[in-house]
Amino acid sequence: MDKKELRKIIRDRKRQYSSSTLEELSLSVLSHLEENGHLQSAHTVMMYYSLPDEVNTHRFIDSLVASGKKVLLPEVIDDRNMVLREYSGRADLREGAYHIMEPAGTLFPPHRYSEIDVAIIPGMAFDIQGNRLGRGKAYYDRFLPKIPGAYRIGIAFPFQLLSQIPTEETDIAMNEIVS
Ligand SMILES: Nc1nc2c(c(=O)[nH]1)N(C=O)[C@@H](CNc1ccc(C(=O)N[C@@H](CCC(=O)O)C(=O)O)cc1)CN2
Numbered sequence: 001m002d003k004k005e006l007r008k009i010i011r012d013r014k015r016q017y018s019s020s021t022l023e024e025l026s027l028s029v030l031s032h033l034e035e036n037g038h039l040q041s042a043h044t045v046m047m048y049y050s051l052p053d054e055v056n057t058h059r060f061i062d063s064l065v066a067s068g069k070k071v072l073l074p075e076v077i078d079d080r081n082m083v084l085r086e087y088s089g090r091a092d093l094r095e096g097a098y099h100i101m102e103p104a105g106t107l108f109p110p111h112r113y114s115e116i117d118v119a120i121i122p123g124m125a126f127d128i129q130g131n132r133l134g135r136g137k138a139y140y141d142r143f144l145p146k147i148p149g150a151y152r153i154g155i156a157f158p159f160q161l162l163s164q165i166p167t168e169e170t171d172i173a174m175n176e177i178v179s
Pocket residue numbers: 048049050051054074076082098100122123134135136137138139140
């Protein structure tokens with residue numbers, strides 16, 4: 001099965017859940033994430049600010065900030081690339097490309113990327129080997145090689161875990177999946 005067909009299967013699966021069920025599932029996923037030792041010991045975390053069909057990270061991000069961690073969110077700058085900006089609270093957010101809320105705060109410069117301890121990464125689907133299927137624009141596949149030292153945690157609802165995902169040379173695998 002190719003990536004495009006898999007994305008359609010996952011979209012169809014998501015549609016079978018009400019938004020309140022997805023909300024409950026999000027809380028369950030995040031309770032596992034909260035217990036992750038890599039995240040607990042991290043000082044600097046690259047996060048994502050969720051879209052309506054993703055594991056809801058909105059409150060979780062604020063709890064990371066409250067616990068003293070530096071939280072970085074992606075900002076899409078063109079059709080291929082993203083950069084990171086610091087997130088310190090909701091007031092920082094502006095709507096960016098693809099209707100994603102992105103921080104307007106301080107740019108986190110590339111020369112500091114080695115400070116990123118953990119990267120929390122959304123996906124359409126993941127498999128047991130840690131392979132990831134994204135939204136098909138390769139933003140993360142292009143970005144992740146810039147932060148080779150970060151521990152990569154993929155985040156997904158249980159129905160987004162598949163036994164196998166087709167891979168290409170350029171796909172970057174996760175170190176761990178939390179679902
Ligand atoms: N919350 C969140 N932030 C993120 C990502 C993400 O997946 N989730 N990204 C991860 O890459 C980057 C943005 N990439 C995106 C790529 C495509 C679409 C999207 O909605 N695509 C449409 C098709 C749009 C089109 O073809 O023009 C779709 O999926 O239906 C959204 C974000 C950076 N920030």
